[in-house]
Amino acid sequence: MRDDIRLRLMDGCVIPAHPLALTADLQIDTRHQRALTRYYLDTGAGGLAVGVHTTQFAIHDPQVGLYKPVLELAAQTALTQTQKVGRQTPILIAGIVGPTAQAVREAEVARDLGYHLGLLSLTALANRSQRELIDHARQVAEVMPLMGFYLQPAISGMILDRAFWQALVQIPELLAIKIAPFDRYKTLDVLQAVAESGREQEIALYTGNDDTIIQDLLTTYRFEVSGRTVSLRMVGGLLGQWACWTQCAVAILQRIQEIHAQQLPIPVDLLTLAGQLTLANQALFDADHHFKGCIPGISHVLQRQGLISANYSLDPEETLSPGQAQAIDRIIGDYPHLTDDAYVRENLDHWLSD
Numbered sequence: 001m002r003d004d005i006r007l008r009l010m011d012g013c014v015i016p017a018h019p020l021a022l023t024a025d026l027q028i029d030t031r032h033q034r035a036l037t038r039y040y041l042d043t044g045a046g047g048l049a050v051g052v053h054t055t056q057f058a059i060h061d062p063q064v065g066l067y068k069p070v071l072e073l074a075a076q077t078a079l080t081q082t083q084k085v086g087r088q089t090p091i092l093i094a095g096i097v098g099p100t101a102q103a104v105r106e107a108e109v110a111r112d113l114g115y116h117l118g119l120l121s122l123t124a125l126a127n128r129s130q131r132e133l134i135d136h137a138r139q140v141a142e143v144m145p146l147m148g149f150y151l152q153p154a155i156s157g158m159i160l161d162r163a164f165w166q167a168l169v170q171i172p173e174l175l176a177i178k179i180a181p182f183d184r185y186k187t188l189d190v191l192q193a194v195a196e197s198g199r200e201q202e203i204a205l206y207t208g209n210d211d212t213i214i215q216d217l218l219t220t221y222r223f224e225v226s227g228r229t230v231s232l233r234m235v236g237g238l239l240g241q242w243a244c245w246t247q248c249a250v251a252i253l254q255r256i257q258e259i260h261a262q263q264l265p266i267p268v269d270l271l272t273l274a275g276q277l278t279l280a281n282q283a284l285f286d287a288d289h290h291f292k293g294c295i296p297g298i299s300h301v302l303q304r305q306g307l308i309s310a311n312y313s314l315d316p317e318e319t320l321s322p323g324q325a326q327a328i329d330r331i332i333g334d335y336p337h338l339t340d341d342a343y344v345r346e347n348l349d350h351w352l353s354d
Contacts, residue, residue, distance in 0.1 A: 001145050001175065005116050009091055009176055009204045012235025012257065013046025014250050016242045017054035018074060019298055020066075022312035028069060032308045035351040037077040039307060042347065043340070044250040046236070047091030050074045051110075052119055053155065054240040054295060058314035060097050060106070066314075068109050075113045093147060093238065097121045100136045107143035119147045119178060119238070123156045134167045141173035147238075148177040150190055150208070154291055159186070165193035169203060178238045179216075180208025187216075195223035195230040207234040210241040210281045214274035217256045218266055233260065240294060241281050244301040247340035276335050283327040286320075293321040300328055305344045307351075 001009075018040070021032035040048060050071050051059060059066040071094055078090050094110030096103050096118040107118050120140055122133055140146060148168055150160055160181075168174060179190045187209065194203055207216035221232045242249040252273070259266065284301065286293030295318050299311040313319065332339055 001116055004088070005091055006175065008046060008088070009117075010235065012204070012206075012253070013091065014044070014236060014242055014246065014253050015047035015049050015091065015093065015206065015238040016040045016045055016246055016249075017052045017238060017240045018048050018050045019054050019243050019295070019302060019308070020056045020059065020070065020314075021308040022310075022314070024310070024312065026312060026314055028066065028073065029309060030073065031352060031354070033070075033073055034077045035348070036302070036307055037074050038081050038351040039344070039347070040246055041078060041081050041087070041090060042351070043247040043343075044254075045090065045242075045246055047093060047238075048074055048078060049093040049095065049119060049238050050115075051095035051106075052093075052238075053095070053121075053151070054243050054298060055095065056295060056314050056318070057097060060095075060102075064314060067106060068113070071110060071113050071115065075115065079114075091116055093117045093119050095119050095121065096140060098124045100139055103136065103140050104143055107140050111144040116145065117147045117176060118144050119149050121149055121151060121156070122158060122160070123151065126156070126158050130164050130167065133164065134171075137168060137174075138171055141171050145173045145175045146171065147206075148174055148190075150177070150179050150181045150186065152180055152182040152291075154182070160189075162189040162193055165190050166196065169193055169197040169199055174203065176204040176206060178206050178208040179234065180210075182209055182211055184212075188221075191221050191232055192223055195221075195232055196225050200230055200232055204236075205232060205234045207237045208239060210239050210285060211278050211287070212274075213237055213239065213241060213277060213281075214252065214256070214270060217253065218259070218270065218274075220260075240298055241277070241284065243298050244284070244305075245338055245340050247343045248338060276338060280331045280335060280338050283324065283331045286324050289321040289324075293319065293324045296320045297324060297328060300325055301332075304332075305341060306348050307344065 021029040
């Protein structure tokens with residue numbers, strides 16, 4: 001990995017989990033897909049995660065055939081956009097899924113398209129032993145650097161215990177971890193494994209806990225390891241929640257980074273904001289229905305803003321739950337400071353232009 005990308009990864013940034021804009025016949029809506037990428041980069045997001053859960057896992061199905069086209073479009077748009085305005089290349093992260101043969105092929109595709117890290121989902125190996133999971137990760141790591149991924153068990157059906165993370169962090173090519181179990185105890189399992197590994201200066205920690213974003217970013221975690229104190233922080237986030245209202249996400253992270261840099265006390269209003277953001281996530285991610293509507297929830301916001309044309313999904317089961325749209329609209333009305341609607345209105349025509 002290039003030194004400048006590695007440094008920015010370790011410093012921390014906003015990385016939206018890139019959604020998928022589709023036409024009525026379930027093909028890529030190229031115009032709106034490009035607009036999404038441009039929107040994220042213009043807000044100040046430091047990276048993009050493509051081919052992840054929010055991009056719809058169905059794109060990984062060879063019969064659907066959208067994995068390479070979606071990744072390629074995002075990479076090309078990002079390169080053109082950053083060159084046009086003289087910005088640094090964003091950190092490009094590719095979602096990698098499936099059994100080992102498929103995961104290796106996807107890593108090769110992503111690497112050849114210029115992606116810097118593979119976000120490794122283990123869901124397809126849910127019944128495998130720890131040894132098999134680690135061997136799987138090692139084989140993918142031979143192709144490209146990895147970002148480990150603790151996907152919430154409500155979606156993955158997997159519990160990855162501390163012993164697993166103690167083994168995974170010993171893979172030299174593991175350069176980052178997205179910690180997203182939506183569980184305090186499981187989050188600490190990952191952090192403790194990193195603290196005990198001796199690689200805490202080499203592995204970038206990103207929150208994926210969309211229900212505790214601000215709390216995760218504000219906290220300094222300290223562990224006692226063999227007579228020394230190891231301090232860890234989650235330096236940024238790779239989040240579905242940050243796939244919408246991204247300008248606000250960038251402002252929140254910048255504020256938190258300033259607090260850490262100057263060792264300032266944590267302002268009470270940030271804790272209040274944390275609770276409001278979790279309320280927003282409850283509606284967006286459809287927590288009341290076990291996250292069934294999380295992808296269409298994000299798309300509902302993007303459609304309201306005009307960043308996508310319609311709320312289509314490759315999976316006919318992925319639809320808004322009853323009352324979810326109303327719940328999201330109520331959040332927008334009650335907490336407008338969480339949104340970036342005005343910013344999107346001002347720039348939408350520019351992002352949609354060819």
